[in-house]
Amino acid sequence: MSKALKGIIKIECKIRVLTGLHIGGSKENVEIGGIDNIVIKVPVLKLDEAIERDVPYIPGSSIKGKMRALLEWVEKPEGSMQVIALENKGEPCNCGRCRVCKLFGAHKNAKTEEPVRLRVEDFYPTEKTIDMWKKFLDGDFVEVKVENTIDRIKGTALHPRHQERVIPFSEFTGFIKIRVHEGDRKELFDTIIRGIQLLEDDYLGGSGSRGYGKVKFIKEKILWTDYRKQPFEEKTVDENEIANIYGA
């Protein structure tokens, strides 16, 4: 890896949940009559003045994984006419040279030729959202939705199951960070913006084909830290200045 780091672009985002969001978690104990499908929760969330426990969050891996899967339907491996998803028969790209590999890393580290540029942090609920949950969900943080299958002959409900969901209008906050190395081009930043748009038009988490997981990314601000400077400086930039950062 000979490409020196110029700095880091940080996109501070809010993710607004527009329809019930279910990102599956795991539970240690099976309870009779308990919830079948729980959402993932962080055991402890440190707020300014308090600590909340078992709070739903959006893992960075869920955002990053889904964004990559969607981008692989529009991005092509170097020298190929087909999009990555078809070229790789459903598997993630591992060429190590395309924009997806440069940003997200070559799958299974197979052909690492480039440093990974992207870091997606876990997104945690805002204090306002936690207050809203407490107010509208009787002190709980999630709603429970009951689902079933209809018996086609009798017209009765079969196989009832309980699904936890984060309710609409919940907001989560966090950072998407892109490292800028010497020789990088602005197309890498544009690819992430495209990934965000694709994610907004698709869904996050499970059961998206049934209306779950529609989200909106609200870009609060973009920060640029130039690590070549001593002392380093962090400043707010707008999208028009990104080209200057990449030196395009």
Next chain:
Amino acid sequence: MLKAYKITYLSPTSPVRSFTIFGAICWSYKLIHGEKKLKEFLSEFKENQKFLISSAFPYVKDKFLFPKPILPIKGDSADFKVKIQRKDYKKARFITLEVLKEVIDGNIRYEEDFVKFKSSSGIIQSENDDLKIEQKRHTQVRNMINRITNASENLFSIESDFKVYDEYFLVYFIDTGFENEFQRLIKLAEEIGFGGKKSIGWGRVEINNLDPEPLKELIDLNADKFITLSPIIPTERINPGESYYDIETFKSYTENTFEEEKLKKKVLYIKEGSVLRKKDTIMSGQLKEVENGIYQYGLEFPIGVKYV
């Protein structure tokens, strides 16, 4: 000159020890200055250390905690009452500054002597203290989306530890001119994250300066009897017959965020909290080359004691 840094954990993370911090600093250095400069930096550092780093330890209710010193046991010569109480103290992992000062002064010279303090939540502390350290195990389900069918594949779950408490680490600048550069390197390390799985949100930390005043008198680079706050890759300068220590072997991969990971050679460490006697006052730890051009940090971070 001593500096203290507080780490606030905002996501699951792996343990942060002196070699983790040193590794993060080296990566920051390489990213900013390039590989050639890093090699020069390490080559110089091997002979003339610019700074020493401690491992990270809990910082609870504005109190610094330290690893419990490894002390000899009185064994059968201890009081029967003390023998009954001994288990709680044996299990404890940390002590407060107040207890540490008693060890430094030689008022506590055997493991059984800790019983004059309270042992609670794995911390040996005074009756007036109510310090607790809380850590939660977090399970995350992982999968891969099949791009064609949209189905989840390769489903598996991973466990991680989420520290509810903050931690601190210390840096002693031998070369005080390096402090500003260190500040820049640590800021970049904070942005990149600490430990494994950083690209998916793990290792998210906030690092802030702390007032090191209460600890300033403790660090003694010239002590021949000391408690180490960092794991040491030993040299023959340590006198094992007059020391009390735990050892571990450690084998790890290099950072894989920026290039293909490599498995480093196994090293032997003397653990934090070991109470050591040196043959002289020269550094008894080392920065060891474990692979061609790859170094493993193993220098001491000494707190001088009066007795061993």
